[in-house]
Amino acid sequence: MxxxxxxxxxxxxxxxxxxxxxxxxxxxxxxxxxxxxxxxxxxxxxxxxxxxxxxxxxxxxxxxxxxxxxxxxxxxxxxxxxxxxxxxxxxxxxxxxxxxxxxxxxxxxxxxxxxxxxxxxxxxxxxxxxxxxxxxxxxxxxxxxxxxxxxxxxxxxxxxxxxxxxxxxxxxxxxxxxxGTKVVSRTPRAVSSRPELTEAAIVVAGGRGMNGVENFALLESLADSLGAAVGASRAAVDAGWYPHSSQVGQTGKTVSPQLYIAAGISGAIQHRAGMQTSKKIVVVNRDPEAPIFELADFGVVGDLFDVVPQLTQEIIDHQG
Missing domain, CATH: 3.40.50.620 (HUPs)
Structure with a gap:
């Protein structure tokens, strides 16, 4: 060989x-x-x-x-x-x-x-x-x-x-x-218990539908129950709701996890470019016409503020 x-x-x-x-x-x-x-x-x-x-x-x-x-x-x-x-x-x-x-x-x-x-x-x-x-x-x-x-x-x-x-x-x-090029200083990356976004087997991501920085706590709870990384669409990042280092998409990071959960993300082509090679895609969106459903293996038409907490609780109860 x-x-x-x-x-x-x-x-x-x-x-x-x-x-x-x-x-x-x-x-x-x-x-x-x-x-x-x-x-x-x-x-x-x-x-x-x-x-x-x-x-x-x-x-x-x-x-x-x-x-x-x-x-x-x-x-x-x-x-x-x-x-x-x-x-x-x-x-x-x-x-x-x-x-x-x-x-x-x-x-x-x-x-x-x-x-x-x-x-x-x-x-x-x-x-x-x-x-x-x-x-x-x-x-x-x-x-x-x-x-x-x-x-x-x-x-x-x-x-x-x-x-x-x-x-x-x-x-x-x-x-x-x-x-030729010497490293003169280094700044340690903030330590997180969550996996690196581009390496994570499971990614939970939120978009414009999150309606504010405070609501990303819902996704973080879901991610922590799954041992997942948290991502965000460009719309959420541009709004200042989540850091750019967590942006998934053409101008952010490309991910290819085993499971990608998209909550409140419409599915613009720029976002799809960064995640559509994911093995399984689960979508939660209250708009049944959202383009992201074209990629979904499983889709839930509903309010993420109702669906995500219930999903998190189901996972926690199952683990218990």
């Missing part, structure tokens, strides 16, 4: 869920080789091995934290040279997409962004994307020897598959541009 490089997205060794999804996908097309850059721990390697990494390439240079992007591109190029993989997989975070694009240029590879599936058929790799706000599904292949691919979060389940996970030190020589 050919080897597949998987870029590990982590914070001080704590591996983020999309990386474990990538390892699941990588096993469909070859033997996963994880690449860990920066500070890590023995538990990092153990977790990656438990999810299918046959080898783990590590590099602990301080440049990865002190400078932007380019040192990581140098490291991925070194990993590519050492392994000659059939594909290199990245999560679809902003930083990972930039690393992937720069790497593809360096190694002369084709690039697939925001893939939602990948397969090996008759020794040929194919990649599936959703395009034009999800109106079309595209199946593509890379004509170069190595494909560079970013994959949307929640495109595959996390599946354990214990593998050797041998840890190997990766030799990296940084180029002249690696220290």
């Amino acid at each position: 050919p080897e597949v490089l998987v870029y590990v997205d982590h914070t001080d060794g704590a591996v983020r869920k999309p990386t474990l999804e990538l390892l699941t996908l990588a096993r469909r097309i070859g033997d996963p080789v994880a690449v860990v850059l920066g500070t890590s721990t023995p538990s990092t390697a153990a977790l990656l091995a438990d999810h299918g990494a046959v080898r783990i390439l590590t590099s602990h240079a301080s440049e990865y934290a002190e400078y932007l992007v380019v040192p990581k591109v140098d490291a991925l190029e070194a990993a590519y040279t050492a392994v000659t993989p059939a594909a290199i997989l990245f999560p679809s975070s902003a930083e990972a997409r930039e690393i992937a694009a720069r790497l593809a240029i360096r190694i002369g590879s084709g690039l697939i962004t925001d893939a939602v599936d990948l397969r090996r058929e008759r020794d040929e790799l194919t990649f599936t994307q959703a395009a034009f706000a999800g109106e079309f599904t595209i199946t593509s292949r890379i004509t170069t020897d190595t494909a560079v691919v970013t994959v949307k979060a929640n495109s595959a389940p996390v599946e354990q598959s214990p593998a050797p996970g041998a840890v190997v030190q990766l030799d990296v020589c940084f180029g002249e541009l690696a220290t």
Whole structure:
């Protein structure tokens, strides 16, 4: 089986869920080789091995934290040279997409962004994307020897598959541009008990129909009962009811959870572009003609201020 490089997205060794999804996908097309850059721990390697990494390439240079992007591109190029993989997989975070694009240029590879599936058929790799706000599904292949691919979060389940996970030190020589842009300060993101919006398996989102910032507490209660993230439409964000970091849509974040619950959202094309690849969509809206119902797997025509509290209570009672 050919080897597949998987870029590990982590914070001080704590591996983020999309990386474990990538390892699941990588096993469909070859033997996963994880690449860990920066500070890590023995538990990092153990977790990656438990999810299918046959080898783990590590590099602990301080440049990865002190400078932007380019040192990581140098490291991925070194990993590519050492392994000659059939594909290199990245999560679809902003930083990972930039690393992937720069790497593809360096190694002369084709690039697939925001893939939602990948397969090996008759020794040929194919990649599936959703395009034009999800109106079309595209199946593509890379004509170069190595494909560079970013994959949307929640495109595959996390599946354990214990593998050797041998840890190997990766030799990296940084180029002249690696220290071109220095990180001078960092501001920690506000800590939340809810999952990251783009990684959440369940998202509960509200729109103009929420009628005010104080009413988002209803959605937060529902989200907390489900272990979900909270999102908002652009209309709700522009009205100042919820932060821009939670905006779902063409000018916000793209999500693809297992379950998306839309409350008081009409379904403008800009919002649909950010969520319509969700696996199951539940809509609560009192307007039966709202465009969002065109996407719904399940729809409730009703007042969200009646429906959402009842739904939350039903979930809590069931859990009890």
